[in-house]
Amino acid sequence: MFLIDKASKKASEIGATSFKEHGLKERSDLQEWIAGNPSLLREELLIIQKEFSQFEGTNERLDLLALDKDGVLVVIENKLDYSGKDVVWQALKYASYFAACEENKIVELFSRHRKIDFSTAQQEIMDFLERETGEPLSLIPDQRIILVAGEFPIEVTSVVLWLIDRGLQIKCIKVTPFTVGDHFIVDSEQIIPLPEKSAEAYRVKVNATKRQAENRMKDYTKRFTDCDEFYATIAVPHIQEVFSRLFHFSEENRLSISWGRVGFSLNIPLENNTKLSLLEGYGGNAKKPYELTVKNSFLRKINNSDAIFTYYENEIKKLSFFKMTSSSNYVWNLEGSTLEQMESFFPLLHEVIKKVREEPPCPAP
Numbered sequence: 001m002f003l004i005d006k007a008s009k010k011a012s013e014i015g016a017t018s019f020k021e022h023g024l025k026e027r028s029d030l031q032e033w034i035a036g037n038p039s040l041l042r043e044e045l046l047i048i049q050k051e052f053s054q055f056e057g058t059n060e061r062l063d064l065l066a067l068d069k070d071g072v073l074v075v076i077e078n079k080l081d082y083s084g085k086d087v088v089w090q091a092l093k094y095a096s097y098f099a100a101c102e103e104n105k106i107v108e109l110f111s112r113h114r115k116i117d118f119s120t121a122q123q124e125i126m127d128f129l130e131r132e133t134g135e136p137l138s139l140i141p142d143q144r145i146i147l148v149a150g151e152f153p154i155e156v157t158s159v160v161l162w163l164i165d166r167g168l169q170i171k172c173i174k175v176t177p178f179t180v181g182d183h184f185i186v187d188s189e190q191i192i193p194l195p196e197k198s199a200e201a202y203r204v205k206v207n208a209t210k211r212q213a214e215n216r217m218k219d220y221t222k223r224f225t226d227c228d229e230f231y232a233t234i235a236v237p238h239i240q241e242v243f244s245r246l247f248h249f250s251e252e253n254r255l256s257i258s259w260g261r262v263g264f265s266l267n268i269p270l271e272n273n274t275k276l277s278l279l280e281g282y283g284g285n286a287k288k289p290y291e292l293t294v295k296n297s298f299l300r301k302i303n304n305s306d307a308i309f310t311y312y313e314n315e316i317k318k319l320s321f322f323k324m325t326s327s328s329n330y331v332w333n334l335e336g337s338t339l340e341q342m343e344s345f346f347p348l349l350h351e352v353i354k355k356v357r358e359e360p361p362c363p364a365p
Contacts (some may be wrong), residue, residue, distance in 0.1 A: 073098055150177075230259070233285045255267060
């Protein structure tokens, strides 16, 4: 996030802060913001209950319970700057407690939350769901989960992706606080699963441009110009999603993309308009399609490059999905990849980017 001075044409980066630094609390602050404006979670929700603690046989307390526009119950678990490693288990327990919750009970919970009578509560839910007068309420006997935190460790994201692959409806919302002068600003971003704009929309475009994709496969002289053209060569939705997550990571970490005829390189921009290739990716029109490659020439242009490269190489070796080729490059064939593997790769990339940016480039010869 940047603050723009229109007069001087300068952009100043606004550094993120933390909730605890400002003495903010999960229940009295973050929870109240969401309860007052659920669109902070990037969708339309109707809050049914807050601080619910009436589970039979346990004194556990759920942060927020909501309904989405389809009439599905949504369990919302909030954390501040760090989600902790047990947040998924905690939310799954709450979701299971509502598995047998009847429709009338949901209306009753909402009436108590809003301090209104049962029939008024039922009508407000009908209005939210855009049901016509006389239609049955027809709430869906299912549960979704929304996890909210400033940061999610790999132990959480890996489990979330595994659950999504097995059909559970769960998403992670990252909330980041900023201060601009006297104003306190919170940015919310859906990081898992990637929102439709980042993933599903590309699949629609691929179907809509099938002829363009076929033409692209025949044209090996034209360079890609953007992600859309690259996606048009990929016929496997799963691999589209893997690349989509990589491009999303690239945007978050201010990397640059250099497009080629069959793929791209992901670069770390340095001073004086120089850049270093972090890795390379190949689409469906490459001789060896759907691969990510880390070349052994990486980082040879900066001081102490051997130390950084050695770190990168040693950590890649620990990731079993990268294999060394005869040219000593490390290659990941995405045909058998999983989203969990991609998420486990990101912390390494993040650490390498950090090391490179802390190391000044060598002067040009």
